């Protein structure tokens with residue numbers, strides 16, 4: 001027999017989860033850790049701020065791990081809890097529920113034109129909030145408002161803001177759950193990842209005879225399906241039919257004919273183990289360990305050097321050789337840092353770096369380009385490679401080879 005849940009109603013719990021997840025989405029851009037956003041992709045510095053770590057686009061492997069954790073985490077939740085994401089957490093469902101709620105509250109609120117206008121104003125207000133919230137994950141809220149009110153929001157941010165506003169407005173006004181039933185690929189993915197032990201909602205076949213055929217479950221369903229026909233791709237696992245059936249059946253002493261179940265089992269048969277989900281949990285643990293190790297061992301700064309394209313090698317009358325370079329110093333820390341550049345030299349050799357190589361101030365998560373000249377005496381043989389060191393606080397934080405050309 002499948003497990004029977006208590007006769008409590010699902011709706012209050014679903015609403016709490018929806019409020020809480022919406023609140024999290026709205027609040028996260030305002031939270032900071034170590035002086036930086038908790039979660040934000042800064043397009044300007046091409047840096048992902050992720051729970052205290054700042055991962056630059058150059059650290060592609062770390063960003064890839066973060067993306068994989070999200071993807072596998074999503075699949076893991078789907079394998080365990082089926083489409084609970086759709087009915088309980090998905091922002092699209094929350095928006096559709098909100099639009100339904102506006103409609104129901106405005107049903108008798110004044111003349112039809114006033115109701116229609118109020119509805120459009122509410123849709124526009126929600127759309128504006130969602131659009132701003134989305135952009136806050138790229139531009140931190142304080143900077144966003146400064147730029148918005150000074151009219152300097154920028155082309156990309158402006159297009160994103162307007163595009164999101166229009167999409168959400170269109171969704172609230174016209175689309176809502178049609179998206180879930182027709183376009184959203186998640187339902188299809190969920191069907192592929194389903195296991196015997198995945199949480200589903202089912203019309204209990206053992207109690208089929210007790211059905212009053214009242215249709216309350218069908219009327220309650222936001223996607224317009226009949227759960228009595230079995231699992232369907234349109235079902236978003238919201239539990240409204242479960243509540244509706246309990247309302248109908250409880251006066252007769254029955255707890256309802258629709259239940260959540262982690263897989264039906266015959267009497268005495270052990271509960272199915274969701275092996276795919278366990279495997280997925282292992283993969284996620286591995287990825288999280290890799291991310292933690294990667295962040296813990298990552299360099300605070302990087303140094304890259306290339307020969308200056310237009311400058312020729314020069315030989316000076318005193319026998320020294322001059323090479324020209326461009327160095328790129330990258331500060332990966334979350335606070336500004338001061339660096340200096342040093343060159344290693346062999347005994348009996350005089351190596352001199354000319355250029356702004358002392359007190360190099362580099363802002364947090366920023367790059368600085370430095371034009372460098374290396375003067376070597378005596379002129380070395382062909383194929384000589386020296387070592388350029390980036391020093392911060394008396395410690396070498398990065399090293400780069402410095403090939404010397406002789407002609």
Ligand code: SF4
Nearest residue numbers: 221235236238239241
């Ligand atoms: S069948 Fe039930 S759980 Fe599925 S979408 Fe309809 S009301 Fe929600």
Ligand code: SF4
Nearest residue numbers: 211212214215217245
């Ligand atoms: S609400 Fe319950 S009793 Fe009524 S039709 Fe649906 S399953 Fe049958």
